[in-house]
Amino acid sequence: MNQPMDPVTAKWFAIVFPACFVAFWLLIVTMLGFISGWFTLQRRYPRGPGGPIRTFRMKSGSMGRFGLGRVSMNGILNLAPTHNGLRVGVFRLFGPFQRPFEVPWNEIQVERRTRFLVPGARLTFGIDEGNLTLAVGLWNRIVDSAPERERPRLSVEPVAAQALAAALLGAWIAISALVGTFIAVTSRAGTHPSPVPLAICYGVPAFVVGIGMFGFWMRTR
Structure with missing residues (x-):
C-alpha cells in the first residue's frame, strides 16, 4: 500500500511544485518569444503614443523569423490598427515579458500564402525583422480599419x-x-x-x- 506523505514532505511539495511549475512555464513562454522573434520586434518597433482605431482581441496567428520555424498563437493575440501602424500584443499569461509592439504601415509588406492547403495573409515586418501570418478575412477586417491611404496596398484578395x-x-x-x-x-x-x-x-x-x-x-x- 502507498504510504501517506509525511507533513514535512507535503509542506515542501506544496511550496516547491508550484514554484517549479511557474519557473518552467516562464522558461517555455520566454523561449517561444525568442523563436517567434517577438523580442526583436518589440525592440525594433516600440509601442506608439496614440490610441487604437479598433481592437481585435483574442485572435489567432503564427509568428516566426525566417529560418527559425513558427510559433502558433491561437486565440491569444490582440491586434489594433492605429493611425501610425499595426499594434500587436499578446494575452499576458502567455507572454509576461512580451510587450506590445507597433509596426509602421510603411514597413509592412503583405502577400497571400497557402499553408496546409489553407490560404493566409503573411505580413513581413521591415527587412527580415519577423513576420506574422493571419487568416485572410481577419487581416482584411483590420485593413478596413486602417487609414484609408494604406488600404489599397495592404488588402489581400478575399477567400470565398x-x-x-x-x-x-x-x-x-x-x-x-x-x-x-x-x-x-x-x-x-x-x-x-x-x-x-x-x-x-x-x-x-x-x-x-x-x-x-x-x-x-x-x-x-
Whole structure:
C-alpha cells in the first residue's frame, strides 16, 4: 500500500511544485518569444503614443523569423490598427515579458500564402525583422480599419467561403489519413498482441482534427 506523505514532505511539495511549475512555464513562454522573434520586434518597433482605431482581441496567428520555424498563437493575440501602424500584443499569461509592439504601415509588406492547403495573409515586418501570418478575412477586417491611404496596398484578395471550406476539408482529410495510417501501422508492427481497431485509428484523429478545423473556420468568419 502507498504510504501517506509525511507533513514535512507535503509542506515542501506544496511550496516547491508550484514554484517549479511557474519557473518552467516562464522558461517555455520566454523561449517561444525568442523563436517567434517577438523580442526583436518589440525592440525594433516600440509601442506608439496614440490610441487604437479598433481592437481585435483574442485572435489567432503564427509568428516566426525566417529560418527559425513558427510559433502558433491561437486565440491569444490582440491586434489594433492605429493611425501610425499595426499594434500587436499578446494575452499576458502567455507572454509576461512580451510587450506590445507597433509596426509602421510603411514597413509592412503583405502577400497571400497557402499553408496546409489553407490560404493566409503573411505580413513581413521591415527587412527580415519577423513576420506574422493571419487568416485572410481577419487581416482584411483590420485593413478596413486602417487609414484609408494604406488600404489599397495592404488588402489581400478575399477567400470565398466555398474555397476556404474546400481547403479545410482537404486539410482535414489529409491530416486525419496521415495520423490514422501512422497509428494503424505502428500498432500492427511486430507481434503486437492487440492492434488498435481501424475505426479508432482513423476515427479519433478525424474527430480531433475536425474540432480544430471547425475552430479555425469560426475564427475566420
